[in-house]
Amino acid sequence: QVQLQESGPGLVKPSETLSLTCDVSGESIRASTFYWGWIRQPPGKGLEWIGNIYFSGYTYYNPSLKTRVTVSVDTSNNQFSLKMTSMTAADTALYYCARCRDRWGNWCDPWGQGTLVTVSS
Amino acid sequence: QSALTQPPSASGSPGQSLTISCAGTRGDVGGYDYVSWYQQHPGKAPKLIIYEVTKRPSGVPNRFSGSKSGDTASLTVSGLQFEDEADYYCSSYAGSDVGVFGSGTKVTVL
Numbered sequence: 315q316v317q318l319q320e321s322g323p324g325l326v327k328p329s330e331t332l333s334l335t336c337d338v339s340g341e342s343i344r345a346s347t348f349y350w351g352w353i354r355q356p357p358g359k360g361l362e363w364i365g366n367i368y369f370s371g372y373t374y375y376n377p378s379l380k381t382r383v384t385v386s387v388d389t390s391n392n393q394f395s396l397k398m399t400s401m402t403a404a405d406t407a408l409y410y411c412a413r414c415r416d417r418w419g420n421w422c423d424p425w426g427q428g429t430l431v432t433v434s435s
Numbered sequence: 436q437s438a439l440t441q442p443p444s445a446s447g448s449p450g451q452s453l454t455i456s457c458a459g460t461r462g463d464v465g466g467y468d469y470v471s472w473y474q475q476h477p478g479k480a481p482k483l484i485i486y487e488v489t490k491r492p493s494g495v496p497n498r499f500s501g502s503k504s505g506d507t508a509s510l511t512v513s514g515l516q517f518e519d520e521a522d523y524y525c526s527s528y529a530g531s532d533v534g535v536f537g538s539g540t541k542v543t544v545l
Binding site for chain 2: 353359360361362363374376377410415416417418419420421422423424425426427428
């Protein structure tokens with residue numbers, strides 16, 4: 315079955331850019347009819363949808379993060395990525411990647427295990 | 436778009452039924468039949484348990500059911516079990532290819 319695994323730095327300095335990658339196994343992103351998304355969860359808080367991408371490269375973003383976020387796809391390596399600029403302490407969170415049936419991160423399953431990103435100098 | 440409103444906590448005894456509400460607006464919950472529910476156990480990733488208001492993914496027990504009335508969606512857990520103790524989040528389409536999550540409800544099984 316499909317599995318997702320996030321990877322990236324656990325610590326980012328304020329004002330720097332976060333880069334995360336999600337490796338997908340068990341299913342080809344290129345052959346899929348699904349969207350691929352990023353969702354985050356600050357420690358002890360709720361979920362926030364960041365953005366989704368289709369294998370063709372079409373992207374859909376949370377308007378509140380849109381100016382800082384870029385989601386891209388690498389079908390040759392069966393992975394997709396998240397870049398978030400101008401990181402602050404408020405961006406400290408567990409970042410999840412997920413397979414979604416929609417463009418807006420509402421119907422997502424399964425999810426990766428998540429990767430904790432801390433923003434601190 | 437603001438987060439959908441859920442009660443911070445809910446509790447019930449084993450075997451009882453428990454209902455969690457998810458209040459939105461006509462611009463999200465009330466306007467579309469795209470409400471999902473997720474279950475999240477401590478230290479685990481969220482798991483989809485309801486999509487499109489009432490539908491259950493394969494493998495999800497039929498003790499979990501979803502409904503919607505006006506701008507409020509609800510998740511009902513019938514025959515509450517200790518393993519149902521978790522955080523629950525609703526999610527809705529909010530138009531213009533944007534999704535929004537609920538604030539989350541911590542369910543305790545007494």
